[in-house]
Amino acid sequence: MLYDRNAQQPGYGAVAKSLHWLIVALLVVQFAIAWTMPDFGRGAKPEGLIGLHLSFGTLILLVVIIRLAWRLTHPVPLLSDNVPPWQHRAAQALHFLLYAILIALPVMGWANANARDWDVSLFGVIHLPRIVAAHSGLGMALGDVHSNFAIILLVIVGLHVVAALYHHFMLRDRILLRMLPERR
Numbered sequence: 052m053l054y055d056r057n058a059q060q061p062g063y064g065a066v067a068k069s070l071h072w073l074i075v076a077l078l079v080v081q082f083a084i085a086w087t088m089p090d091f092g093r094g095a096k097p098e099g100l101i102g103l104h105l106s107f108g109t110l111i112l113l114v115v116i117i118r119l120a121w122r123l124t125h126p127v128p129l130l131s132d133n134v135p136p137w138q139h140r141a142a143q144a145l146h147f148l149l150y151a152i153l154i155a156l157p158v159m160g161w162a163n164a165n166a167r168d169w170d171v172s173l174f175g176v177i178h179l180p181r182i183v184a185a186h187s188g189l190g191m192a193l194g195d196v197h198s199n200f201a202i203i204l205l206v207i208v209g210l211h212v213v214a215a216l217y218h219h220f221m222l223r224d225r226i227l228l229r230m231l232p233e234r235r
């Protein structure tokens with residue numbers, strides 16, 4: 052559970068906030084790399100920008116898992132005021148969907164890399180095991196799904212940002228403020 056009406060803490064702590072904005076920053080870097088890296092034709096090698104894409108993707112996967120584990124063990128109330136139960140469920144479902152895509156996306160890229168007979172590592176330091184065999188049909192097919200899911204993630208993030216701004220400027224509640232660093 053991400054949200055719990057009876058949670059001990061009133062809102063997001065420094066860890067949850069830092070992890071949220073760290074993922075945002077890593078995704079900006081990752082999309083910049085993805086859109087400038089060379090084409091993945093036959094004979095492409097996991098070097099240069101392609102190598103960076105694999106490493107940053109692995110880093111995102113690790114940070115997302117840590118972040119989700121942190122949030123599941125540190126629930127917060129949805130809002131300081133009472134919100135109707137359907138809104139509680141909708142927000143929770145949409146945020147879980149974001150986490151699910153943030154995990155599925157790198158895993159599909161990882162499978163595609165293995166199908167191309169590439170090893171996946173975190174900047175050469177931590178090596179991930181192979182999850183599909185070289186030339187696996189499934190792994191190859193997941194390459195296209197991976198690229199399409201990246202666009203779906205962008206669309207959902209777009210809606211997420213619009214929702215955050217709507218809360219801030221139209222509803223004038225504290226939703227956006229409670230995800231920002233605390234002002235003294």
Ligand code: HEM
Nearest residue numbers: 085091105108109111157160161163164171194195198201
């Ligand atoms: C959240 C993290 C990730 C994002 C946002 C992301 C995004 C993208 C995008 C937008 C493309 C399409 C690039 C193009 O149009 O030319 C792409 C392709 C690709 N990515 Fe990722 N990626 C992520 C993680 C990973 C990871 C972890 C790996 C492997 C370990 C990976 C491996 C690949 C591969 C192999 C392709 C080429 C797929 C193909 O065209 O068949 N990605 N990625």
Ligand code: HEM
Nearest residue numbers: 053074075078122129146149150208211212215226227230
């Ligand atoms: C790459 C972009 C982003 C991703 C993947 C993302 C993902 C998420 C996720 C998964 C949550 C649920 C957090 C939790 O309760 O564990 C969340 C919460 C939140 N995000 Fe984002 N976010 C992104 C960008 C943004 C941006 C740019 C804004 C601001 C305009 C924003 C504002 C918020 C706010 C205000 C919350 C808290 C909602 C609440 O209090 O329930 N996010 N985000």
